[in-house]
Amino acid sequence: MGRPPCCDKSNVKRGIWTAAEDAKLLAYVSKHGVGNWTLVPKKAGLNRCGKSCRLRWTNYLRSDLKHDSFTPQEEEHIINLHEAIGSRWSLIAKLLPGRTDNDVKNYWNTKLKKKLSKMGIDPVTHKPFSQILSDYGNISSLPSIGNQFGSFFKNLNNTFVPKSEPSSGITGLPLGFQEINQDSVQVQPHFLNEVASSCSSSSSPHATDHQLSSQPTYLCQQSHHEAQITPSSSFNWSEFLLHDPFSSADKLKQEQDFNGTMMSSSSAIPTLAGGSEHNLNATTQACDFGSSAINIGGQRNNNLVHDQASSSSMTSFVDTILGQDSEMQAAFPELLDASFDY
DNA sequence: AACTAGAGCAACCGCCAGAGG
DNA sequence: ACCTCTGGCGGTTGCTCTAGT
Incomplete structure (x- = not known):
């Protein structure tokens, strides 16, 4: 009962x-x-x-609560927090003033998952699809792997199969995802250009201001001691973040303020990837957001x-x-x- | 103008952890 | 130790709106 x-x-x-x-x-x-x-x-x-x-x-x-659309800075932080802690929406929301777990979850499911897939990143592991393939060697053995790569195959099918070129090495993979060697996988620039141009968003001239790092790393959340994979072709999330052409001056200022406060908090994020729940909570509680109106866990x-x-x-x-x-x-x-x- | 498909989002569902008896 | 209750969470559903045909 x-x-x-x-x-x-x-x-x-x-x-x-x-x-x-x-x-x-x-x-x-x-x-x-x-x-x-x-x-x-x-x-x-x-x-x-x-x-x-x-x-x-x-x-x-x-x-x-904020009732307006997500800013590129917020989007960037969602992506990185998801990479670090997975689908812990309530925790992610606590690091985004004015956003609820439901907001973040919906935004992830409707926008960011698709965006990452278009970029060639598996939204579950935050690894490039090519990395996942290379990790598991022969593609012909993949069907036996099981559910772990369910999202990967789904995204791969949705995103790349129609564009696949028969002449490229691994059957079904586009040129941009050719494996360079077994130890380092490059996302080739021409592929990134293609992705960038296919996205509705445009590159922001101030994008570098919002970079998490010049060389984004991909951490597999499912394995905390996983080696970091650093694509040799550098790019940053901001290249793909949403761009609102109708942003008002006020909103821009708000975003700048937000960015200023979030940058200080984001510096703590990398520690979350391999950290414990305790560390996360400590980070969350320590996060004051400066000028932000919200004091997490406070009044x-x-x-x-x-x-x-x-x-x-x-x-x-x-x-x-x-x-x-x-x-x-x-x-x-x-x-x-x-x-x-x- | 009518229809359809897809996107976006509010709300619900079921599970879990913790508190209290 | 066990049970009940509540709050919180993540996953999912289904309604509404919009763009495309």
Whole structure:
């Protein structure tokens, strides 16, 4: 006999939240804090599962959330954090102020996985496809390898098979993925050019400002003592990052500020690859983000609310709600400071 | 204008860990 | 030690929107 459901699903509303429900939840949480989520729907007058309320709050209603699109800097950090710690979305989100695990997860699944595949990088291992192939030698033996390379083959099929050239060495691989030798695998420049031109994003003239390093390394998360593979042909993620031609000056400044704060935190990232959960937590907690409004693991910063409300692309309803929230915070700072801890 | 496919995203599901009795 | 409950997490689903035909 399994665990009983947290609520009677036949009697609770499901699906998209209405503006009225949002308002009720926001008003309740602003006044009382979160506390026991199972009691929240009842006290707030909502016919919802407590779990659903918590999710709605954490993923949408929190005033410290960004509702605009991901910046190239954020994208870069997601990629590197995923490389370091895998699909630990909540941890990754904690290192990206204003983003939720759901945001990051969705963005990864819809955008970044495809982008990495286009670049010839397996999004699971962050290794070049060619490296994976060379690791396992004869391609004809690969079907027996099993699930480990499920994503690899899927991505390989989706991305490269239509472009494969029969004359290139390994059957089914494009020229750009020719193995140079057994010890070092090069991603050839012409291939990178092809990838870059096939991507919707364009190279940013200031891309080098955001490089993680001049020679990105590929760490296999599944093996912490794995030797680092350094492609001899240098490139950086920023070459492939999204570029928003409609970025406003404000947004650019925001990105610059963000970059400045994130760079300090990213310096700690490489230690995560081979580190323990303890190290990760320590890094997370130590991460202050300087001018960022969020203090991870600390207290809510009320100053963010106004900026969020004025700069985000939220609907007028949400703007209104956030405005009310801001007023309530101003009126009852001690209440909120004591109640919020995320 | 109508239809379709794909992308994006909000929400749900089920599992797990930890706290408390 | 065991059980129950809750919060949190990652994976998945399904709805909505948009671009293409």
